[in-house]
Amino acid sequence: MRIAETFSSIQGEGKLAGVPSLFIRASGCNLRCRWCDTPYASWNPEGENCSLERIIGIVSKAPARHVVITGGEPLLMPGVAELCFAIHAMGRHITVETAGTIFELLPADLISLSPKLSNSTPDAESGGPWSHIHEQRRLSIPVLQQFIDTAADLQLKFVIQRPEDVDEVCEVLGKLRNWRAEDVLLMPEGTSAVVLEERSLWLVEQCQALGYRFAPRLHVMLWGNRRGV
Ligand code: SF4
Structure with missing residues (x-):
């Protein structure tokens, strides 16, 4: 498994924002977002191959109960299911962060x-x-629906730059079934506190108007656009 970095921090985004967590960042992505804030895991993937045993060793030494498997796109990583099963067996809470273009049933x-x-x-x-x-790959309604239909818990986190992006969110949600408004999060794009605030x-x-959650980016507000936080 090619890993760009592992680090302990707090979860900066989503339902579990503020929760102390160990992050395992897979290197490599099937997308190339214009505003990607981890280009070292997408545009210019870095990192070394790590065995499952080595990653489990890092998890076992981390004080946090929450483990976040992120990327890049972790669903591209061979052995991601095996890794999730192993971490789950350790009694840790696992979040998998994905763009939702590739499906795999994960614990x-x-x-x-x-x-x-x-x-x-x-x-x-x-x-x-x-x-x-x-543009061809970025959105797969069937894959998103598979995750919605099978996940123990999920969040749909949309990155918003302009007010009109919210109309696009509504269009996407209109094509999906069985999602809950409380699981929809709208998060401002930005890598500086000034842009995020605006x-x-x-x-x-x-x-407030739509009944969706607002999602801050705590790590950017606290530490700016830094790696490993
Ligand atoms: S999906 Fe994530 S990691 Fe991949 S390019 Fe987009 S923001 Fe970067």
Whole structure:
């Protein structure tokens, strides 16, 4: 398994924001979001191959009960199910963070789906061939539905840059069944506290109007755009 980094921090996003957690970041992604904040796991994947035993050793030494398997796209990682089973057997809580374009049944306590809106697609100038590839791959309604139908618990976390992105969220949700409004989170895109604050003000109003959750990015507000937090 190619791992870009492991680190202990607090969960910065979603339902479990603020919970002390160990992060295991898979390297490699099948998408190339324009605003990706972990390019070392997507655009320029870094990291070394780690055995299951080595990762389990890191988990066993971590004080946090919560383990977050993130990326990159962890569903691309060979052995991700085996890793989840092993961590689950240790009595830890597992969150798997995925863009929801590839399905696999995993023993996760929380599936954190982050379907990618059109604001994520890079233009041809900056993304080259990835502009087209990303646009084709970024959203799979059947895969999202499989996760919704099988997850023990899930959240649908959308990254919002502009007010009109919220209309696109409603379009996506209109194609899905059996989701709960309390599991829909709208999160401002931004890698600085100033940008997040500006976008949060109008996004909170949209959340109130629609009955969806507002999701801050605590780690950016606390530490800025830093790696390993
Ligand atoms: S899916 Fe996640 S890791 Fe992959 S490019 Fe988009 S933001 Fe980056």
